[in-house]
Amino acid sequence: MKSAVENLNPTRVRLTVEVPFEELKDSLDAAYKKINQQVTVKGFRKGKIPARVIDQRFGRGAVLEEAVNDALPKFYTEAVNEAELNVLGQPEVDITELKDNELLAFTAEVDVRPVIEIPDYSGIEVEVDAVEVTDEDIDKSVEQLRERFASTTPVERAAEDGDVVTIDLEAKVDGEVLEDGVASGVSYTIGSGELLDGIDDAVKGLAANEEATFTSELKGGSAAGREAEVTVKVTQVAKRELPELDDDFAQLASEFDTLDELKADSRKRLANMKQFDQATQAQERVLEKLLELVEVPVPEKLLEDEINTRKHNLEHHQLGQMGLTLDKYLEIQGKTAEEFETETREAAVKGIKTQFVLDELVKQEKLNVNQDELTEHLMRRAASSGMSPDQFAQAVVEQGQVPLLVGEVARGKALAVVVEAATVKDTNGEIVDLEDEDEDEAETEQSAEVTEGDKKDDEA
Structure with missing residues (x-):
C-alpha cells in the first residue's frame, strides 16, 4: 500500500491511498462468504456456491463493493498511522479508481489536530479578588442561618x-x-x-x-x-x-456554645469559600492569558458539531426540564437570537482551543494521571451529577468514557503547571500563594468543561 498526505489547511488533510489488488484477498474471501450465506442458487447447498457462480448470477461488482467496504477502514487506519496523523472525527472517503485484479485507489479528507507551539508562559500575570471577610459578611451568614430556624x-x-x-x-x-x-x-x-x-x-x-x-x-x-x-x-x-441572636441560638443551630464561637466559625468558612473562589478565578484568568498567547486554528466541522451539540443540550435537556422554549429563554435573558448564536460560537471556540492547548501541554510536560487522581476526579464528577460513585463509575465504563475522564484530569494538571509559573496578585497588590488543595479543586472545575466536540476528538 502506498499513501501520501496533502495539507489542505492547518486543520485538514487529504490522504491519497493506492492498494495493490492482492491486498484485498482477505476482504474478497469474506465478501464471497457473506454473500454465500445470504443467497440461494438452485443446485447448490447454502454456503457452498462457487465464486464464479456468484459472479455470474449477482455480478462481480457486488462482490467488489462488499470487499471494498470491508477493507477501506483498515487501509485508511494504516495510512493514518503511517503518516502519524492525529485525526478528528470521521473522514470523507472517495474511491477514485477500482480496477478488478489490479488496483484500488481512494482519497480521504479528514480534520486533524493543528500543530500548536506553546510559548514561554512564565511571564503571565493576572489579578484576582482579594480574600476579605467583612463584619457585614458574617452578619449576613448568621442571618441566613437564623432564617433557617425561624x-x-x-x-x-x-x-x-x-x-x-x-x-x-x-x-x-x-x-x-x-x-x-x-x-x-x-x-x-x-x-x-x-x-x-x-x-x-x-x-x-x-x-x-x-x-x-x-x-x-x-x-x-x-x-x-x-x-x-x-x-x-x-x-x-x-x-x-426569628430566634434571638444569643448563645442559646448558637447551641440550637450549631455545635458551638456561644454566639462568638459561631461567628468565628462563619468567618473561617467564608474565608475558605473566598479562597476557593479566588483559586478558581486565578485558573480562569490564567487560562484566558494563555489562550491569548497561542495561535490555535479550529477545525470548522468540529466547531459546527460542537455548536449544534451545545444548542441541542440547552434546548432538549436544560430548558426542557424547566418547561421553557429557546425563544422564551432568550426573552428572559434579554438576548436576541443573533447574540445567542455569537455567544454559543465563542464558547465553543474557547472550549475547543482550551482542550487543544492543554492537551499539548500534557505532552510537552509529560504529565501522567495515576489511579488516585482518577478516582478523586470520578468522585467529584459523581457528586455533581447527583449519582453515587459506583453508579457513575459503571456508567463511565459502559459508555467507554474512561479516556475522557483521564483527559480531564490531565488537562487540569497541565493548567496547574501554568498557574504555578504565573504571577497571581490580588486587588491589594499582594502576591497570592494558592494552596494545593484549592488549586486542585479549581483545576477540576476548569478541566471538567469538556465539550461534546472534545469527546469526538478523544474518541477519534
Missing part, C-alpha cells in the same frame, strides 16, 4: 410582607382551568419571589378564607409562557418569628 405562628389578621401563607391556586387559560393548574395547601413566604409574578400583591391584605384574582405568565407546566388568570385563596396566615 418558626411560624398562625395569626388572625391580613397577610403582610414576610408572612407565610397557606394558599390554594387555580389557573385558567382562555377561560379553561388547566389540568396541571390547580394546587392546594401551598406554603408561600410573601416577598420570596418563588412563585408567580404578581402573587405578592395579590395575597397581601388577604386574611384567611379570602381570595383574589390576578394575571400572570406561567413559568412551567403545560401552558408555560402563556398568560393565565390565577385565583389565589388564602387558607391561613402565619407570622415568621
Whole structure:
C-alpha cells in the first residue's frame, strides 16, 4: 500500500491511498462468504456456491463493493498511522479508481489536530479578588442561618410582607382551568419571589378564607409562557418569628456554645469559600492569558458539531426540564437570537482551543494521571451529577468514557503547571500563594468543561 498526505489547511488533510489488488484477498474471501450465506442458487447447498457462480448470477461488482467496504477502514487506519496523523472525527472517503485484479485507489479528507507551539508562559500575570471577610459578611451568614430556624405562628389578621401563607391556586387559560393548574395547601413566604409574578400583591391584605384574582405568565407546566388568570385563596396566615441572636441560638443551630464561637466559625468558612473562589478565578484568568498567547486554528466541522451539540443540550435537556422554549429563554435573558448564536460560537471556540492547548501541554510536560487522581476526579464528577460513585463509575465504563475522564484530569494538571509559573496578585497588590488543595479543586472545575466536540476528538 502506498499513501501520501496533502495539507489542505492547518486543520485538514487529504490522504491519497493506492492498494495493490492482492491486498484485498482477505476482504474478497469474506465478501464471497457473506454473500454465500445470504443467497440461494438452485443446485447448490447454502454456503457452498462457487465464486464464479456468484459472479455470474449477482455480478462481480457486488462482490467488489462488499470487499471494498470491508477493507477501506483498515487501509485508511494504516495510512493514518503511517503518516502519524492525529485525526478528528470521521473522514470523507472517495474511491477514485477500482480496477478488478489490479488496483484500488481512494482519497480521504479528514480534520486533524493543528500543530500548536506553546510559548514561554512564565511571564503571565493576572489579578484576582482579594480574600476579605467583612463584619457585614458574617452578619449576613448568621442571618441566613437564623432564617433557617425561624418558626411560624398562625395569626388572625391580613397577610403582610414576610408572612407565610397557606394558599390554594387555580389557573385558567382562555377561560379553561388547566389540568396541571390547580394546587392546594401551598406554603408561600410573601416577598420570596418563588412563585408567580404578581402573587405578592395579590395575597397581601388577604386574611384567611379570602381570595383574589390576578394575571400572570406561567413559568412551567403545560401552558408555560402563556398568560393565565390565577385565583389565589388564602387558607391561613402565619407570622415568621426569628430566634434571638444569643448563645442559646448558637447551641440550637450549631455545635458551638456561644454566639462568638459561631461567628468565628462563619468567618473561617467564608474565608475558605473566598479562597476557593479566588483559586478558581486565578485558573480562569490564567487560562484566558494563555489562550491569548497561542495561535490555535479550529477545525470548522468540529466547531459546527460542537455548536449544534451545545444548542441541542440547552434546548432538549436544560430548558426542557424547566418547561421553557429557546425563544422564551432568550426573552428572559434579554438576548436576541443573533447574540445567542455569537455567544454559543465563542464558547465553543474557547472550549475547543482550551482542550487543544492543554492537551499539548500534557505532552510537552509529560504529565501522567495515576489511579488516585482518577478516582478523586470520578468522585467529584459523581457528586455533581447527583449519582453515587459506583453508579457513575459503571456508567463511565459502559459508555467507554474512561479516556475522557483521564483527559480531564490531565488537562487540569497541565493548567496547574501554568498557574504555578504565573504571577497571581490580588486587588491589594499582594502576591497570592494558592494552596494545593484549592488549586486542585479549581483545576477540576476548569478541566471538567469538556465539550461534546472534545469527546469526538478523544474518541477519534
